[in-house]
Amino acid sequence: MKLVGIVGTNSSESTNRRLLQYMRQHYSEQAEIEICEIDEIPVFDEPEDKTAPQAVQVLSDKIAASDGVIFATPEYDHSIPAVLKNAIEWLSYTTRPLINKPVMIIGASLGALGTSRAQAHLRQILEAPELKALIMPNVEYLLGRALEAFDDDGNMIYEDKAKELDNDFTEFLSFVKLTEKLTANSKFFEISKQFSWKQVANGEDM
């Protein structure tokens, strides 16, 4: 099982990055998690030329080649960071690798709420027609007080949250296997991958 873990921020200090590093190491037997950064991706401004910039193409290829994607997002002003939305806009505007891709959303925050609002926004965004990701339903992993959640060698101190993540991750693995059967013969893949506002305007299924 190959998974991509996307760090939802460009900040050098990130508890979400530590959470993904913990998962990569903790679940190394069940899956190979590659952690991807998004800080190299240029600012999206709806260019005429729809070919993906190099950094976007690299990320897109990894997502396309993966069995599933884990988004780890902080919460900036009750929503996902601009830099994460920026990456998503490029993906939806160019190569659209997230169509029918199983996705797991997790988040870590300094405060107690554990990015609950950002995760709700991310869900709505990833379900937009231009993205059409398959988000694992009714699993919301919120890691509050993340600053103190890991010891020096990266193990999670809060046992209850560690156990909850184990359950959620196991469920995600089974969700990935389940969706493979579901989407194998889906007609979505024949339609052109190129995003077009006209299709959105006419409410066509894309």
Next chain:
Amino acid sequence: MKFIGIVGTNAKKSYNRMLLQFMQKHFANKAEIEILELKDVPMFNESKDQSDSPIIQEFNQKIEASDGVIVATPEHNHSIPAALKSIIEWLSFNLHPLDGKAVMIVGASYNIQGSSRAQLHLRQILDAPGVNASVMPGSEFLLGKAQEAFDKNGDLKAQRTIDFLDSCFAKFMKFSDIIAQMNIPEDITYEPGTFKVTAVGHNGDLPMEVTLSDDRIEKIDIDTSSETQGIADVAFKRIPQQIIDGQTLNVSGASITSRGVVDGVAKAVKMAGANPDILKKRKKSSGPNKQNVVEYQTDVVVVGAGGAGLTAAARTIQQGKKAIVLEKFPAIGGNTVRAGGPMNAADPEWQNKFDEITGERHTLKEISEIDEKTIDDEYLADFRALKKQINEYLKENEDKKAYLFDSKLLHRIQTYLGGKRTDLNGNKIYGQYDLVKELTDHALESVKWLEDIGVKFDKTQVTMPVGALWRRGHKPLGSQGFAFIEALKKYLESNDGQIITDTAAKELIIEGGQVKGIIARSSDGKKVIVHAKAVVLASGGFGANTKMLKKYNTYWSNIDDNIKTTNSPAITGDGIRLGQSAGAELVGMGFSQMMPVSDPETGELFSGLQVPPQNFVMVNQKGKRFVNEYGSRDELTKAAIDNGSLFYLIADDAIKETAYNTSQAQIDKQVEQGTLYRDDTLEGLAKQVGMDPATFVKTVNDYNSYVDAGEDPEFHKSAFDLKVEKAPFYATPRKPAVHHTMGGLRIDTDAHVINQDEKIISGLYAAGEVAGGIHAGNRLGGNSLSDIFTFGRIAANNALKDME
């Protein structure tokens, strides 16, 4: 009204840009809309702060200065574009221009949704505490199918859409007004002290001490000894610094430890009797602004930019020295700008040109017949000399209409008699002879000095403010007390005198018993240090500090908590506290003066018909007169309080013409608003005000008969002028309000401040209402202006003399 429009995308082609451009044109007559673009905004990155870059600062400063922001957002992937989220993140990190700012959301999109989902996300984002914008509720303007909505010159085609946009915009104009009022920072005062609270650490609570002065959080000490070293320490240093720098609890920091510090300080604020929410609502402390300090060097530094302070500064500059005036408020003028205008100074040469008015001769006779045993020794010689003057005047004019008499001696004895009082505890007080002599000897000099400075006086009439006991008022031609301030300000500005506003003096700099300057704090948190050879305290009394009034009061049986004041809100006794910090002695603090004829709602003097005392006709709520309307202020106030505090000044059309500082238009407006009563008949007026008509009419007829007779058997009113006979008739509601605090710092005739061992505090001078000793138990109307312009000059003269 000025709004900032933000195009919510950096795409070259945008229907949201077109929408904003249409609004800019369409609403041009109602408001100015400046449109900002996101093109050059860098992607937000917490680890690479670019808050000071030109593009971010442009957004920051323009939004800060605006009356509101209009955000036009498209919808990308069911949410707002990353570019729009990025600028919002920059504007909620170290900068917070959107904090408390009115925001209107509009949006255009290709599909029918018109960016509905994006607008919902945007609302939630703008509500986040880090942003804290005030988003206008409702009025969702969604422009669907934007590609078909505009004609070729960019105007919206559908009238229905334009109508809806008009209604949303009109509502936003009103909304931004209301929001602006909500943002007026609320003052906060604490019970000074150090409070023990706790902060939140990893292994349990940490002891924390918060030190508060009366209006500032001064120190926050957290004992982190029991804490494990590491990340947590950042919060224990950064958060307290931000709280102190910005004097706010609205600081960024989401971690448990940061919130713990904020909650601890909030608890201490509550223990100090203040409401922590005021601090939570305050502007976000914009990052760790460096504790910038501004230092000045001058000869004389003056505290307070009212009449006394500006005079001391002007007098210093006239002698070739440098002066800086510190003023706590944004505007200068203190109480002087609120004064009626006439300043007392005996000027027989000028006054003798005017005729006496009925009753004045009677008053002189009464003074000459006062029993010498009741005169205190220091004043006896002057009293005898005055008696000689009065008797000569009366003999000389025995059987003819005489001129208006006056002399320095009369002004001195009346100031002494007017101020001689005994408080509730039986303590007797009267004006210190040498100070009263200094005032009455040099008051006329001050009038001449002010004329040189540029004040033009009305030579055509001798005016008399309420409770002055005699007509010796020199009134400027300009409006009220403002005329003095305007002339002094112009003089200072053209002779490079420096006035620094929004800067409150906090501490005296004292080295080796010598006062060497002032430490002050500006409203934006800067520390201002002024080194000087002399400090002149001229910050006025404490008439707007009800708590301080009640603390020292020994004269009035009661001072209500909500008693109004005629004073500026700046008059809170700061100079008295500064003097005390240098060991100054206080005198007569128990005696404060009420202004009997104040506006019951606002406490101001010049509402309704504020006529000269000879035309006062005061009736209580039952329509009866109750006092000699020509009496002193405290006689009038005591009588008013005994009659239920609220009373009415009655006037007819002729008396109305003698009212000060008003106009027919202002009078009509107040009648309309119901704060001034007018009727064509006395009976009608009585009914309007709720008095028994018959009683009221009898009172007026009796009064008119006393004017004819020149004698008032009922209350011995000592001077009359006009009768109440020509319709329409007026009733002005009046109620006593706090007006003057006679007590203050002890000074000598050179305006030195004297300490508790009767010694001069070297380098410290005081002038005006901040000083005590002259007006004792009751100040004569018009004597305060003479005081500030006379002792303001004396303080400067001696400060410079002592410097040599």
